[in-house]
Amino acid sequence: MNIKKELEGLHLENQLNSKEIPDLDLYMDQVIQLFESKFSSAKRYEEDKVLTKTMINNYAKAKLFFPIKNKKYSKEHLLLISMIYQMKSVLSIKDIGKTFEEVNQRMQHDDFDLEGFYNNYVYLMDRNVAHFKEYIAEQEEIFETELDKDIVNDDYLQQLLLITSLTGMSNFYRRAAEKLVDQLEQKGEEEQ
Structure with a gap:
């Protein structure tokens, strides 16, 4: 099986x-x-929506981003929505x-360079794509040289093993992210 070809x-580079x-x-x-034009190529099924009015309204109700003005979204709102879009399937x-509570507070006090922060986020995402490609190449090497060919x-x-491996890694990353969110919450409670 050619893992790179399958994937x-x-x-992934589409940020x-x-x-x-x-x-x-x-x-x-x-x-x-804007989001549909940028991320439509990443949809799993043609009928999937990248972003909907309901999603945005739910994000606003949950206070995932600071309040909008005159029914318009600023560049900073879009930067936050972009990060939320990437996080929503995991958290x-x-x-x-x-996670974004303090960022939103800082934004309301004009105390934060969100665009600079976002540019660092995009840089990390680009690095993560490179690491993911290395991981996939490593998995391909393991499939070729280390697995018991009499069983697999x-x-x-082979595809089943790859699916279980990827979902396992995804679970590790999700659990690590949740642990960091819990630490943010504990830190916030200690400061109060």
């Missing part, structure tokens, strides 16, 4: 760069259109809210 088309976000405020439909809305002797079993 082609994931569009919303801060320079791609206009400096003028956007209405919700424009926000949705609960509650955990995402805890067809594409189905």
Whole structure:
């Protein structure tokens, strides 16, 4: 099995760069259109939506980002929504809210360079893509040289092992992220 070939088309490098976000405020439909044009290639199924009005309204209700003005979303809102978009499949809305609580407070007091922070986030994401590709190459090498070919002797079993390996790694990363969210919450309680 060629793991790299199986995972082609994931569009992992597809990050919303801060320079791609206009400096003028956007209405919700424009926000949705921007995200759809940027991330539609990463959808699993054609009918999937990248971002919907309901999602954005739920993020606002959960206070995942600071309040909007005049039904328009600033560049800073879009930067936060982009990070939320990436986190929502791993963390609960509650955990995402805890994670961004202090950032939102800083934004309301004009005390934070969110764009600079976001650019560092994109840099880390780009590095993570490179590490993921290295991990996949390493998995391919293990499949070729270390697995018992008498047991793992067809594409189905190899693919099953890869699925279990990837979901296991995903679980490790999710649990680590949840632990860090819990530490943020404990730190916040101690400061009060």
